[in-house]
Amino acid sequence: MTPDAPKLIEELADRIHSKILSGDYPPGTRLKQELLAQEFDVSRTPIREALSRLEAKGIVSQAQRRSAVVKSPSSRDISEMYQVRAELEGLAAQLSARWITDPQLEELRSAHDAFAEAVRSLRAARTSDVHAATANPSVSASFEEASRQWLEMNARFHRTICESSNNRFLVRTLQDVTSGYARSVMLSSATGMNSYRIETTIAQHERILRALEEREPGKARRAMIEHILGASEFVIASFANLEPQS
Amino acid sequence: MTPDAPKLIEELADRIHSKILSGDYPPGTRLKQELLAQEFDVSRTPIREALSRLEAKGIVSQAQRRSAVVKSPSSRDISEMYQVRAELEGLAAQLSARWITDPQLEELRSAHDAFAEAVRSLRAARTSDVHAATANPSVSASFEEASRQWLEMNARFHRTICESSNNRFLVRTLQDVTSGYARSVMLSSATGMNSYRIETTIAQHERILRALEEREPGKARRAMIEHILGASEFVIASFANLEPQS
DNA sequence: CAGCGCAGTATCGTATCCAAGAATGAAGCG
DNA sequence: CGCTTCATTCTTGGATACGATACTGCGCTG
Numbered sequence: 001m002t003p004d005a006p007k008l009i010e011e012l013a014d015r016i017h018s019k020i021l022s023g024d025y026p027p028g029t030r031l032k033q034e035l036l037a038q039e040f041d042v043s044r045t046p047i048r049e050a051l052s053r054l055e056a057k058g059i060v061s062q063a064q065r066r067s068a069v070v071k072s073p074s075s076r077d078i079s080e081m082y083q084v085r086a087e088l089e090g091l092a093a094q095l096s097a098r099w100i101t102d103p104q105l106e107e108l109r110s111a112h113d114a115f116a117e118a119v120r121s122l123r124a125a126r127t128s129d130v131h132a133a134t135a136n137p138s139v140s141a142s143f144e145e146a147s148r149q150w151l152e153m154n155a156r157f158h159r160t161i162c163e164s165s166n167n168r169f170l171v172r173t174l175q176d177v178t179s180g181y182a183r184s185v186m187l188s189s190a191t192g193m194n195s196y197r198i199e200t201t202i203a204q205h206e207r208i209l210r211a212l213e214e215r216e217p218g219k220a221r222r223a224m225i226e227h228i229l230g231a232s233e234f235v236i237a238s239f240a241n242l243e244p245q246s
Numbered sequence: 247m248t249p250d251a252p253k254l255i256e257e258l259a260d261r262i263h264s265k266i267l268s269g270d271y272p273p274g275t276r277l278k279q280e281l282l283a284q285e286f287d288v289s290r291t292p293i294r295e296a297l298s299r300l301e302a303k304g305i306v307s308q309a310q311r312r313s314a315v316v317k318s319p320s321s322r323d324i325s326e327m328y329q330v331r332a333e334l335e336g337l338a339a340q341l342s343a344r345w346i347t348d349p350q351l352e353e354l355r356s357a358h359d360a361f362a363e364a365v366r367s368l369r370a371a372r373t374s375d376v377h378a379a380t381a382n383p384s385v386s387a388s389f390e391e392a393s394r395q396w397l398e399m400n401a402r403f404h405r406t407i408c409e410s411s412n413n414r415f416l417v418r419t420l421q422d423v424t425s426g427y428a429r430s431v432m433l434s435s436a437t438g439m440n441s442y443r444i445e446t447t448i449a450q451h452e453r454i455l456r457a458l459e460e461r462e463p464g465k466a467r468r469a470m471i472e473h474i475l476g477a478s479e480f481v482i483a484s485f486a487n488l489e490p491q492s
Numbered sequence: 493c494a495g496c497g498c499a500g501t502a503t504c505g506t507a508t509c510c511a512a513g514a515a516t517g518a519a520g521c522g
Numbered sequence: 523c524g525c526t527t528c529a530t531t532c533t534t535g536g537a538t539a540c541g542a543t544a545c546t547g548c549g550c551t552g
């Protein structure tokens with residue numbers, strides 16, 4: 001997006017954003033510049049610009065001479081965001097089918113297969129010893145590990161496809177879209193992902209990947225859109241469970 | 247000193263942006279904060295934040311400790327941007343077919359018809375007296391006027407459809423996309439629009455409008471995408487003529 | 493007892509100041 | 523005569539100072 005930007009401000013924005021996502025600053029919190037400045041041990045100036053960026057991203061809202069407050073996304077917000085995201089990622093997949101290089105494709109395939117295999121074996125372990133799945137720390141730990149790895153893998157999958165679209169503006173826009181409060185929900189709902197959901201997602205990724213390998217833009221697009229909208233439903237459902245009052 | 251405006255920064259960003267678009271600061275210009283501060287009679291602080299916002303929008307690029315420089319979009323940039331825009335506006339049209347209210351639709355229709363009529367009569371005047379078109383100041387003035395009006399009308403057309411998509415996030419994203427250096431090209435190429443191009447556009451608008459009236463999302467979407475991509479080709483062509491070296 | 497107004501305080505926005513890093517130009521060297 | 527290197531200067535980024543404004547709590551009055 002802005003690779004040559006002054007680093008400090010971006011970093012501060014990211015750190016504040018992370019704190020918002022992790023729940024350190026829950027929605028409605030008044031983010032006072034002075035306190036943030038003390039917390040991060042910098043002066044108010046870069047904090048102020050960081051808040052300005054967060055406001056531009058729609059994560060906080062700044063009134064005239066009032067503290068910035070953390071916005072809480074409604075499920076409608078999430079839904080709207082995913083609708084846009086589905087469209088853009090669909091376009092990315094469509095273009096990618098045209099432009100992705102064979103090495104990229106192979107990398108994607110091997111990473112995907114490896115992960116799918118890992119999930120399969122993990123699932124086999126769980127079903128073969130159901131009690132161990134909850135009791136045995138090593139198995140539950142490996143499930144934790146798989147969850148973390150899953151996030152990483154999923155992000156790389158989408159990023160690779162996006163970047164192979166050969167449209168830098170699309171990459172930028174999609175990053176903007178995804179870096180908003182989207183991530184908070186993605187992260188929080190990822191922990192709640194059950195094995196069925198993971199397998200569904202893997203199957204969808206498989207479809208997308210195959211379409212890319214077959215170099216079929218329309219197919220890739222449809223598969224991707226379906227995938228994102230499916231994720232959208234899941235995320236919105238778990239979001240509604242998480243915050244039924246707002 | 248001037249605490250009257252809560253968005254002095256936004257205003258400065260807009261004014262600088264305008265100056266860039268109008269050619270006062272051609273691509274490659276080094277925008278020195280001190281000079282800008284003198285020019286707009288404010289201190290460097292708000293200028294800095296305004297530049298920061300312009301950078302976030304991709305209009306200028308700022309390196310560490312270096313002056314911000316005005317970016318010059320390549321025709322590839324334009325093309326990429328229009329590809330994304332086509333997608334998003336297509337989605338907007340699709341959603342709009344579902345959500346647009348009858349009053350909005352009627353307003354759109356009357357504005358469109360009135361303008362189409364104006365263009366038709368103007369064209370009749372021009373073809374009936376070809377020499378007058380270039381010589382007679384009143385006719386050429388009215389053509390100028392029509393051009394200006396055209397921009398206004400076109401913007402309203404797209405904005406109305408976008409806003410009737412019932413997806414606020416889409417509206418925001420599309421605004422971000424469109425407010426970048428997109429506008430510079432749109433504006434500059436609008437003056438070069440010949441009557442054939444205008445009529446083509448009007449016909450495309452007509453198709454979109456009819457699809458909305460028929461409440462056919464798919465049709466509206468396709469018509470809109472075709473329209474934007476058509477505009478894209480025209481804009482890129484006139485851009486290539488305008489700046490053959492970059 | 494409640495509503496209004498005023499003063500105090502807290503917080504933001506803008507201006508100014510200082511240090512750090514890059515561009516520029518001159519001087520020395522090959 | 524050109525290239526490299528160093529010092530000066532210019533510009534930016536961050537810190538701080540100051541003025542303005544919105545919130546808060548208390549007292550006064552109806």
